[in-house]
Amino acid sequence: MQESNETLLIRDVLSGRLSRRQLFRKAGMLGLSVPAIAALLAACGGGNDSTTTSTSSTASSSTTAPSGTGGSPSASGSPISTGNWKPRDVKVNLTGSGSSFVDPAMQLWIEKYKKLAPHVTINYQSVGSGQGKKDFIGKVTDFAGTDAFMTDEELKQAPGSLHIPVVLGPVAMTYNLSGVSKLQLSGPTLANIFLGKITSWNDDAIKADNPGASLPGDSITVVHRSDGSGTSAIFTNYLSKVSDEWKSQVGFGTAVQWPVGIGGEKNPGVAAGVQQTPGAIGYVELAYASVNNLPIASIKNAAGSYVAPSLDSTSAAAAGFLNDLPDDLRVFITNPPKGETSYPITGFSWVLLRPSYDDEAKAQALTDFCYWAITTGQEVSKTLEYAPLPNEVLAIEIKKLEQVQAGGAAVFQAPM
Amino acid sequence: MRTEIQTVSRRSRLGRQLQHGDLIFWIVALLFAVLVVVLLAAIIGVTWHGSAVARHAFGWQFLTTSSWNPVNGQFGALPAIYGTIVSSIIALLFAAPLGVMIAVFLNALCPMKLRMPIGMMVELLAAIPSVVYGMWGIFVFIPFFRSYISTPLSKTVGSAVPLFAGPVNVGRGMLVAGIILAIMILPTIAAISRDVLAVVPNSQREAMLALGATRWEVIRHAELPYARAGIVGGMMLGLGRALGETMAATMVIGNTPKIHASLFQPATTAASLIASQLPNANTDLHSSALIYLALVLFLITLVANSIARALVWRVSRTGSGA
Numbered sequence: 118m119q120e121s122n123e124t125l126l127i128r129d130v131l132s133g134r135l136s137r138r139q140l141f142r143k144a145g146m147l148g149l150s151v152p153a154i155a156a157l158l159a160a161c162g163g164g165n166d167s168t169t170t171s172t173s174s175t176a177s178s179s180t181t182a183p184s185g186t187g188g189s190p191s192a193s194g195s196p197i198s199t200g201n202w203k204p205r206d207v208k209v210n211l212t213g214s215g216s217s218f219v220d221p222a223m224q225l226w227i228e229k230y231k232k233l234a235p236h237v238t239i240n241y242q243s244v245g246s247g248q249g250k251k252d253f254i255g256k257v258t259d260f261a262g263t264d265a266f267m268t269d270e271e272l273k274q275a276p277g278s279l280h281i282p283v284v285l286g287p288v289a290m291t292y293n294l295s296g297v298s299k300l301q302l303s304g305p306t307l308a309n310i311f312l313g314k315i316t317s318w319n320d321d322a323i324k325a326d327n328p329g330a331s332l333p334g335d336s337i338t339v340v341h342r343s344d345g346s347g348t349s350a351i352f353t354n355y356l357s358k359v360s361d362e363w364k365s366q367v368g369f370g371t372a373v374q375w376p377v378g379i380g381g382e383k384n385p386g387v388a389a390g391v392q393q394t395p396g397a398i399g400y401v402e403l404a405y406a407s408v409n410n411l412p413i414a415s416i417k418n419a420a421g422s423y424v425a426p427s428l429d430s431t432s433a434a435a436a437g438f439l440n441d442l443p444d445d446l447r448v449f450i451t452n453p454p455k456g457e458t459s460y461p462i463t464g465f466s467w468v469l470l471r472p473s474y475d476d477e478a479k480a481q482a483l484t485d486f487c488y489w490a491i492t493t494g495q496e497v498s499k500t501l502e503y504a505p506l507p508n509e510v511l512a513i514e515i516k517k518l519e520q521v522q523a524g525g526a527a528v529f530q531a532p533m
Numbered sequence: 534m535r536t537e538i539q540t541v542s543r544r545s546r547l548g549r550q551l552q553h554g555d556l557i558f559w560i561v562a563l564l565f566a567v568l569v570v571v572l573l574a575a576i577i578g579v580t581w582h583g584s585a586v587a588r589h590a591f592g593w594q595f596l597t598t599s600s601w602n603p604v605n606g607q608f609g610a611l612p613a614i615y616g617t618i619v620s621s622i623i624a625l626l627f628a629a630p631l632g633v634m635i636a637v638f639l640n641a642l643c644p645m646k647l648r649m650p651i652g653m654m655v656e657l658l659a660a661i662p663s664v665v666y667g668m669w670g671i672f673v674f675i676p677f678f679r680s681y682i683s684t685p686l687s688k689t690v691g692s693a694v695p696l697f698a699g700p701v702n703v704g705r706g707m708l709v710a711g712i713i714l715a716i717m718i719l720p721t722i723a724a725i726s727r728d729v730l731a732v733v734p735n736s737q738r739e740a741m742l743a744l745g746a747t748r749w750e751v752i753r754h755a756e757l758p759y760a761r762a763g764i765v766g767g768m769m770l771g772l773g774r775a776l777g778e779t780m781a782a783t784m785v786i787g788n789t790p791k792i793h794a795s796l797f798q799p800a801t802t803a804a805s806l807i808a809s810q811l812p813n814a815n816t817d818l819h820s821s822a823l824i825y826l827a828l829v830l831f832l833i834t835l836v837a838n839s840i841a842r843a844l845v846w847r848v849s850r851t852g853s854g855a
Contacts, residue, residue: 245812247820265815338703343788343805345603345813368604371813379703379799380788382809389671394703 204485215249215262264347266447277472282465304359313377335396343380351464355451404502431504434459484529584825601790608822621775623711632722659720667784705787718771729763762849769841
């Protein structure tokens, strides 16, 4: 009974008849549990590229070793092989809180991981990145999920906290212009729109980005997030990099003082604001935009080509940053300096770990879970439209995991 | 003389309480009553303590400046305070006359058969969750409002009166939020007004009728003055709800911490600003400023309540003739 309902739902989503929100509602009405819904979503997102073969024993063999930092910079290459590695199935409860952006991936990981290590119980609450960091600093939780890396001030309160990027999140620009199915924007144009300097869609700057296209004379309405969010942080960071005026007037952060526009609550609020207002433009997470079939603009990258957000163009952007990654991985990877195919508005979402835990079992389980999430788990999160981390970043992250200690001894050793 | 009797009876009552175990009940009841006071004190204590950083940084200027900039750590609450008060006053302006009229109709003019169903439906409005009002606002009311009210108004009156100036293509804004809030507080005002009108003694009506008054005159000169205190109380309860309403306001007001002259422009309220930004506040100053704002909101409701008390007190002393 339930099985057939699920298949029906999957078909609906794949054919685009159901949005993710609608799916949630329907699934709720059918009485499916949260993990079941997450599994459903995974199945849906997976489409035809055979879903999630995720147990370590079945993971494929011939890929780059973790130590191979000098390898090819192909961002979308296959994930690092985990060989015969198996997570340690210690009996322990792990709690984490934070970013709502990473929450769908986290819940799916937790569910899949449960099959590999049944005694490890992980509980993640999506309370927002800010609160997640507070909980982590106050030692209320064992780990945090955050879209904004810790400030120096926060690092002082929790010295040595390790930043482990777990997913890559592209931010998509969505718009409402009847008759315009393809829109291209350059960074400075986008910044001037959000500064309120470009107020009409047939402005010369927009025309220059879209040669040959016929643009209506509608006035532009800017829609931004009203809540503090990592999506806003990534977007405003990008604008700061492409426009000095934005940098000096507004700056970047999870919440900023927007020069113009209206605020919508979370992704659905922004999407509704854009869809209901002719001439509106706003930014949402790519996963949200593509599940809801919102029109998406292509953005000009530093190499000069207009690129639409996708998993590949996002991974390419992260790869474009490889030479500029700081050791602690606290970095915005917007507007990558090179790469023809990279989409410029994208960012990491991190898991925060302590350098040392009192409880050895906890440390073991946490490092194993993170290692699994950034390797095999990437294939799982891909089904939810999170771009996989490039191998080169993984190599740095694995070294970080190996630094985690309990009682003065390292608890994790990556398989070779 | 009188007090003497009272003390005697009190003493003997206490004796009876001891005997019958009523003392236990008295203590339990007292505990619950004290709990409310403790809770209130705890809320004040937490907001006071939590807002310390922002209070030291901004002091009273917090109330008079209007820059809300988390990036450079400048916080001024004026737009939020302005938005809270203006949207609530708009709500009251719409809901108060409507609510009283509904109550009058239900009490004096409504055919018996309709009284129950209409009364129940008005009360049902109070049971609808605020997020549903917000959804309705976004998907039904705002498109309607934009097509038939704000666009024509801004094109005609708006060119001369800044209060109704455009652009209106966003739809979300102060006036929309005020109207949605009005619908939300309508049942409170209507239900309380109906209840107080129902207890107006018949002798009052009969006296008016004996003087040859029309139905309107009975309502205008006998019923409404008699019930004035209760009606004002109901309005103030409604105002209280409007001041603190978060979800529906957040969804329709546009969430822009700026003061615009036009009612068609987006604004923000204290409650919606706190709800949107607190979970992701990244600096101590930011979260502290939001808690400071909560303290200010608390003060606003306190002031509104005090004004209500004073009004009820004045009205009941001069008005009702009781």
